Amino acid sequence: MSPDALVADRVHREIKQRILAGKYASGTSLTVQSLADIFGTSISPVRDALNRLVGERLVEIQPAGGFMLPEITSARAYNLYSLHADLVRMVVKVMAGIDTLEPPPSYLSDQTADGPAVAAATSQFFALLAGFSPNREHLGAIVQTGERLALLRLHEGSIAKHGGELAGLWNVTRSGNRNATRIAMWHYHRRRLLRVEGISIATTRGLIEPKDSRNRRF
Template sequence: MRRSGRRPDVLAEFCLETTVCDEYIALASLGGRALTGRSRRRVRSSPMAERREPFRQALVDLRRRLREGDLAPGTRITAKEIAEALRLSPTPVREALSRLAGEGVLEERRGDGFFVPELSAADIAALYRLSEQLLLMSQGATRSSHRDLRLSELMTDDDPIRCVERLFLAWAVESGSRVTIEAYRTVAVRLAPVRRREVDLIDDLAQEAEGLLRLADPARHRARPTAIQAFHRRRAALVERLADLVRPTRASGI
């Protein structure tokens, strides 16, 4: 991992958005180059995209909060407070919350609102298994040179957890499969609060990330499946302790 000035987190952003697959196509057509502000505007320049902008803004913000661990399991989320923070009307925020509930990222409790689902040890184990399977599937997909993203330009964060998340998102995107990309995106968001607690149990996250980032080189892709399996099986042995760390200790909400 190398330190540098902040750059747009392109992979994470477009994997969070509603238009993930359209932007994947745009990214691939650019030969794997990071989408610039100008090229991103071209992707969503249609009138329909403009009408959906408040919904997209709310959706991206909520996914980002979940991914960064700002919304812990058990947290109650209110549309009014999110809308005020984003300076939006509550309607697109409620639509975004409903969308995330439909994806299984949030839980809607009739008459009580939306909550970040609590995760048992069995839930965490299942999510890690799904993550492993989806990443292995992405490595088994037919590869073409224009999909080899320039990961060295994107892995600029010194946080090992974020670096690995971006790397895995990139590998899911390289599959070229809409189903794989969207499924992995959902799993990654649900695992985010758990991954934020790995630092309490794993001492060598930085070294682990360095080893994985070396596999970003397309010439080393044959070593990826073994590394993916080792990464997930290491965490499978920790699910009980991780479940204890993410278990809510008191009611919370925003």
Template sequence: MMSAAHVLEPTYDALRRRLLTGAWPSGQRLEAVRLADELGVSITPVRDALNRLVGERLVHATPGDGFHVPLFNETEFRALLSWHQMLLVIALRGRGELQLIEIPRGHDGIGERTALLFGAIAAIAGNNELDWAMSNSAARLGPFRKHEAEALRDVEQELDAIEQLARNAPREMMRRAIGHYHRRRVDHAAVLTRLARDGASTT
């Protein structure tokens, strides 16, 4: 029996937000009973939400072993970064105007700020499928983005610069800045995958 939408949607949103902000490390086991208790709902909407996230490749399910945050190796992480960059390059071919929302800093961490910034850039294309793909890749990158400041210098300043370029720079300058952003993370893929994996527990 499926959960009612008024319970399922907030449960799904809460779990997806935790993935986006890197609340769980790469490989973390997600116990439905514990999550239901934390969210104050029954186990059914949690399981339904987790299965929905499995369908979106944001959560991994193994028969007999339950649900986990996907555990990326270095090669898979680099492939995800390449895909993320390609989505932004496609978006910058669009003719739409950038409408940057207020990008928050602080309490929700670098993952949310980065997702909102690049999501606003992707929206230039005016393509709902591209928007969804960007949002999906942002959630999958959440466990890694949380640790960027440990592996890279001046991450906030880097985002400041990209945000400023997005507001008034030619598209070619934006493409170069986005390329540099991704190359830094590809160069530090080994460190970022280790940091994203460290601290994983069975809770």
């Protein structure tokens, strides 16, 4: 791998990490030069990294040129949760050997996990689940959709005891009871679809600084 490709790969990882951690607000403009200054590199690796993130659907190209994070709306959130539910339903239908799934992290059950910890555990759980599908495409689809849900998952606090909810879902799944898992997954996604407006509003408000950060450029 060439030095430029190595730099682009590093910049891609770091920008993606910031996006998934909620460091940028929805709709934030991502300015190539500003990011190059932040990461101490030329603009070429940054542009390459951003184009790669466009392919992953974590970044969008602005109509007038440049890059930005997608706007979070209740309609977009609803569609993403629905897509995730559809993918999970397909995985549950064909999963095999699920009784070997590792147990959930203990911090989920004792309610000590904060929003970021629960969000990270949620991503881990669904990626592990997809790994039990004989269709290897399911894993990539679940992971990519989960990454696009990352900001929303950070703000699912309106769903009471969602850490305990995830632990319960995890344990039902590893029991190997396919029908019970299907029903539990349905309830999990339904709770989010019913609260999608509140979650999307909380996500936007949670990301905005005292001055509207959607107008900030990075």
